[in-house]
Amino acid sequence: MHVWEEKIRISGPYDFNQVLRRLSIDPLHSIDHTKRIIKVPIYVHHKPMVVTVQGIGTIDKPIFLLQGEEEEVKEAAIERVCEIFHFKTSITAIHEHFQGTDLQHIFVEHYGTPLVLDFDPYSCLLKCIIHQQLNMTFAHTLSERFVKTFGTEIHGAWFYPQPAQLAHLQVEQLRELQFSGRKAEYVLGIAKKTASGELDFNRLKTMSDEAVFNELIKIRGVGPWTIENFLMFGLGRPNLFPKADIGIQNALRKQYNLDRKPTYEEMEQYSKEWEPYLSYASLYLWRSIE
Template identity: 60%
Template sequence: MKTCYNQEKWTKGETNVWQEMIQIDGPYNFDMVLDRLSMDPLNALNLEKRTITVPIRLEGEPNTATVTATGTTEQPSFVIELESGDKERIINRLGEVFQWEVPLKDIHEHFGKTDLNVIFEEHVGTPLILDFDPFGCLLKCIIHQQLNMAFAIKLTERFVKKYGFEKNGAWFYPDPEKVAELTVEELRELQFSGRKAEYVIDIAKAVTEGGLDLEEIKHEDEQVIFDKLIKIRGIGAWTIQNFLLFGLGRQNLFPMADIGIQNALKKLYQLERKPTQEEMEKYKTGWEPYLSYASLYLWRSIE
């Protein structure tokens, strides 16, 4: 990523907000990023102004950063605005969330030689964006289990607005300590099922009492992460794969049990029924080590 974290590069505007411009290598389509993020009403963004305010926690302290796209897909650039906080760490986190250091050009060239070439050309520059908070990502995965998308989004919004908080327009998920103290009855009032309410509380207790460190887990092997998370009630393979994808940004995951991917492959290969696991194993040959991007672009092809 072509950027500079030197504080001397920051300028303080008339409104007492610190600003810095950064540039990254293209292609990178931030408008597609905002379009996808706009499906979640908790996200504070403006499609016309090409801007989003991101909630960021550092050692439990809530910070916000506003990111505005000023460049093009071919020459991406952004203005970052902060009121306070550790500027270097906040920009590093933004780089993780928006995957600014991932070489999308290399990934597109890789898939240009595969059956996914047409999809990648259509959605060129679409990055794999992380959820803003790993704990929130886990909770969202649990809430979304076995629900249609519209109700899952509404239920998540109710939960965050009831127990989280808002700063500068950005919504923060409640911290693990707060969620661990909730009761099943309180969540049932929001239309959680009893089982789903128990799972959400159990995950929070795993973080607060069971030694699950979501910062430390970022750097561990995927099998180690799987073995840790699978022990927590309510967390299965689907949730773990989604967490690895959208919580940690792992690049080589292909959730074959996902209905969306199955439907996208059915459309791509003009099948009369959903593909079998054996067929999917055959299709994905040659897509590694970027299976996560194959998954993302297949989802995009049917959205």
């Protein structure tokens, strides 16, 4: 099969090494840190394919080499990869916005760190459900078991199990992987709604944050924290600040030298000057304690 290549130059700063370090927290990601390569599993016209993304530039002059198969979908694949890695977003404007704010030193320390999406909105929502109320280590262990048991591997990259396949599983099959009964029901419920067309991720992409929230909150097992994380990492929305997130609370406790977790009122007060880039404030706060 013919392999295509495309070289993409974007405006800096863009720290691809930071991107790979953060993505490597998830054991499902196939990353070669030495060669600065990640294999990205995506869907193009509902068909799975793997695009290899290699960083061959610098932070200030970022260049990326993309490789994939099937020339006829090359442009769509490149477009999706650019969307996932936010290649078209100006980090300079965001960085400058935070100079003069309380988070200035964090933005200097993690200069050029972009917001990178999960590779697929549907799998992002499943992952958010799986990770609910778990510590980070076990959360990744559980999602890895889930994907490697029911998902698909192509060229060393793992794809989450598709809705139609998941919809036919039983709760007991997920319980064997150490899912709670309730969490298993939530995951299978989302798969069934997606397989039936009731939950349409392409439609969610076109909706406002508020409309997405109102749509997803009706689904059993989906709460505000899950929706905020989905909006941020599934759809790439720039102005989300999940106040209930333990990591953000701990980062703010460190940031402001508090002897306790901040209250929601305090978090609201802190975050006013960070808009309209609350998602980046969240990301850099996470980075500050990782």
